[in-house]
Amino acid sequence: MQYIKIHSLDNVAVALADLAEGTEVTFDNQSVTLRQAIGRGHKFALIPIAKGENVVKYGLPIGHALADIAPGEYIHSHNTRTNLSDLDEYSYQPDFQAEEGQAADREVQIYRRASGEVGIRNELWILPTVGCVNGIARQIQTRFLKETNNAEGTDGVHLFSHTYGCSQLGDDHINTRTMLQNMVRHPNAGAVLVIGLGCENNQVDAFRDTLGEFDPERVHFMVCQHQDDEVEAGVEQLHQLYEVMRHDKREPGKLSELKFGLECGGSDGLSGITANPMLGRFSDYVIANGGTTVLTEVPEMFGAERILMSHCRDEETFEKTVTMVNDFKQYFIAHNQPIYENPSPGNKAGGITTLEEKSLGCTQKAGASQVVDVLRYGERLKTHGLNLLSAPGNDAV
Numbered sequence: 001m002q003y004i005k006i007h008s009l010d011n012v013a014v015a016l017a018d019l020a021e022g023t024e025v026t027f028d029n030q031s032v033t034l035r036q037a038i039g040r041g042h043k044f045a046l047i048p049i050a051k052g053e054n055v056v057k058y059g060l061p062i063g064h065a066l067a068d069i070a071p072g073e074y075i076h077s078h079n080t081r082t083n084l085s086d087l088d089e090y091s092y093q094p095d096f097q098a099e100e101g102q103a104a105d106r107e108v109q110i111y112r113r114a115s116g117e118v119g120i121r122n123e124l125w126i127l128p129t130v131g132c133v134n135g136i137a138r139q140i141q142t143r144f145l146k147e148t149n150n151a152e153g154t155d156g157v158h159l160f161s162h163t164y165g166c167s168q169l170g171d172d173h174i175n176t177r178t179m180l181q182n183m184v185r186h187p188n189a190g191a192v193l194v195i196g197l198g199c200e201n202n203q204v205d206a207f208r209d210t211l212g213e214f215d216p217e218r219v220h221f222m223v224c225q226h227q228d229d230e231v232e233a234g235v236e237q238l239h240q241l242y243e244v245m246r247h248d249k250r251e252p253g254k255l256s257e258l259k260f261g262l263e264c265g266g267s268d269g270l271s272g273i274t275a276n277p278m279l280g281r282f283s284d285y286v287i288a289n290g291g292t293t294v295l296t297e298v299p300e301m302f303g304a305e306r307i308l309m310s311h312c313r314d315e316e317t318f319e320k321t322v323t324m325v326n327d328f329k330q331y332f333i334a335h336n337q338p339i340y341e342n343p344s345p346g347n348k349a350g351g352i353t354t355l356e357e358k359s360l361g362c363t364q365k366a367g368a369s370q371v372v373d374v375l376r377y378g379e380r381l382k383t384h385g386l387n388l389l390s391a392p393g394n395d396a397v
Contacts (some may be wrong), residue, residue, distance in 0.1 A: 001016055001027075002015065002016050002017050002019060003016055003017075003019065003025055004016055004273065005027050005195060006057060006058055006059070006139060006273060006345060007056075007058055007059030008059070009056055009059040009060075010046070010047055010056050010057055010059060011045060011047050011049055011055065011056045012043040012044065012045055012055060012056065012057050012075055013025070013027065013046055014041065014042070014043055014057075014269055014270070014351070015038040015039065015040055015041065015042055015043075015258065016038050016072055016270070017322065018037070018038070018039055018317065019034055019037065019038040019044075020034070020037055021034055021035065022034060023038075026095070026210055027046055028069075030046075030174040031073075032044075032045075032046055032071045032072045033072050034072045034074075035070065035072045035073045036073065036074040037074075037109070038074055039351065040269075040270070041269030042075075042076065042269055042351040043055075043057065043075040043269065043353070044072055044074055044247060044294065045071050045072065045073045045076075046071060048068070048069070049068070050068055051064045051066065051071040052064055052065060053065050054083070054118070057357060057360065058272065058360040058361075059358075060162055060304075060307075060360060061083055061133055061356065062080075062303070062318075062353065062354050062357040063080045063081050063083055063359065064080070064081060064083055065079060066078075066079050066080060066081055066185075067079055068305060075353065076306070076351075077348060079352055080353050082303075082340040082354040082356060083303075083354075084302060084340040084353055084354075084355060084356065085302055086329065086333060086339065087326055087330070087333075090234070090305075090309055090318075092309070092315050092319075093316040094311075094312065094370065095311075096310060096311040096370055104287060105255070105289065105290075106255040107252070107253070107254065107255075108120075108253055108255055108258065109252065109253075110189075110251065110252075110253035110258070111187065111190065111249075111250060112251055112310070113187045113392065115185065115213075117185075117187040118187055118257045118258065119186070119187035119188040120188065121156075122154055122155050122188070122190040123156050123157070123188055123189055124154055124157045124158070124189070124190060124191050124192075124193075124197060124241060124242060124245060125157075125158050125160065125189040125192045125193070126140065126141055126157070126158070126159040126160070126192075126195060126238075127160055127167065127184065127192055127193070127194050127195070127206055128159075128160070128161060128162065128192050128195050128196075129177075129194060129195065129200060129203075129204055130164070130166050130196060130197050130200035130202055131161070131162055131163040131165060131166070131371060132165075132197045133163060133195050133196065133197050134159075134162075134225055136195070136224055136231065137159050137160070137161065137234070138159060138235070138263075140193075140195075140234035140235055141238075142233050143231065143235050144157065144242075145157055147235070148239075148242060151242060151246075153246045154190070154245065154246055157238070160183065162176075164176045165200050165201065165202035166199075166200040166201050166202065167201065168202070169201070173201055173202065175377070175378060177202055177206075177210070179378035180194075180202075181207065181210070181211050181212075181380075182378060182380055183212065184211060185212075185214075185380075190231060190244075190245030190246075191219070191220075191241035191244055191245040191307055192218065192219050192241075193220050193221075193222065193234065193237050193238055193241060194207065194208075194219070194220070194221045195222050195224065196222070196224065196225060197223070197224050197225060197226065198223045198224060198225030202221075204221050208221055215344065216242050218241065218244055218245060220237045220240065220241055221375060222234055222237055230340060231394045232353050237270075254290070255289045255290070256289055256291050258286070258291050258292070259291070259292040259293070259294070259381055260282075260283070260286060260291070260293045260294070261293075261294050262296075262365040262366070264276070264297065264362055266347075266350070267300075267343075267347050267350070267352060267358050268345060268346075268349075268350025268351050268352060269350055269351020269352055269357075271361045271362075272357075272362075274363025276361055276362065276364035276365045277364045279364070279365040279367075280365050280366060280367035280368070281367060282367075283365065283366065283369060283386060284367035284369050287367075287369045287384075290387060292384050292386075293385075293386050294375075294386075294387045294388075295308075295363070295365055295367075295386065295388055295389070296387050296388070296390070297362060297391065297393035298324060298328045298360055298390055298392065298393070299339070299342050299355075299392060299393045300342060300355075300359050300362040300393040301325060301359050301362065301363060302325070302328075302340065302355055302359055303340075303354070303355050303356030303357075303359040304356065304359035304360045304362065304363040305321070305325045305359075307360075307363055308316075308321060308363060308388065309321050310369045311320065311366070311386075312370070312371045312386075313370040313372055314334075314335050317371055317372065317373060320373075321371065321374050321388060322395065323374075324374050324388060324390045327390070328390070328392075329347065334380070339355075340354070340355045343355055343357075343358050353368065367386070369385060369386040370385060370386060371385075371386050371387070371388055372384070372386060373388070374387070374389075374390070375387055375388070375389045376390055377389070377390050377391050
């Protein structure tokens, strides 16, 4: 197969291989001759598309034609433009029926933590409370790895450096602290060293006092300005934590106990018909077995958000989804930025023309399951099933 029409309503097809000008393709017992060469992942028209008419892929509009487009003609940014503008109005119109999965109660190997949560790795984490100690934390990590043969017997020692923790006030400060505290509780971390400087807004004492329950054998705190030699002290703390967590063993658990994040690779014209639908089927399978998945990258939902809204299990979840989407759109608008310029040069080179096209491919990762909750950035999961998370379309964030 060298080309594909994804949905019966589509008026375009996608090249699965580089196609030469003059190639004859057949769809629905009709032949179309390509008027230009079509690169892999790029689109061509199957029927005449008049100026102003919608260009349809995945069964939904991905934009409109800027000029009359003939069958076999190459479709991209030169002749197609987004339909997105600013804020939209939405109404709750539920339309979902998750694919039936076989609740196999499948056994998996996990690390069961004292909190009752389960991880799939056993790692030693270093969390700076403030970006000022990133360099010191890196020295501590490097020396510790040399002394322990790369933390033999664990799944790694990871430093989560960042630029925050000072010169922050109000919600901005609380969000940073909450995010780091939730990382302390992450079940993939067998032990955690929290490192502060001493003069930052995100004080270690306040961090510890608001953390909630924790195991003092597995969570240590260090303030650099309270140490004669902070590197020596930090390495010693890591050794103590290492001796506790290195002996953790995997044990049988259930798929229903696991939580998975759904992540895009670099999107192109094939993502929405290859990796992303596969992740969608995986998500449906996990959820059918009682597990949990999370979809984010909100700006890469613009143009496909109505699909997710129609999958919301109730009106409350729908309203939370509307708020999540509109809050992001308002952020763009408040900074005088268009909401539709998300596709990067790499996306476009790979065949993506508009944000709607990218979003319709991105949201394939959600599968057919109901949306059960919408989370704030950094918030912990509370509900089994498909969750939406308010976060940007940026892997570094």
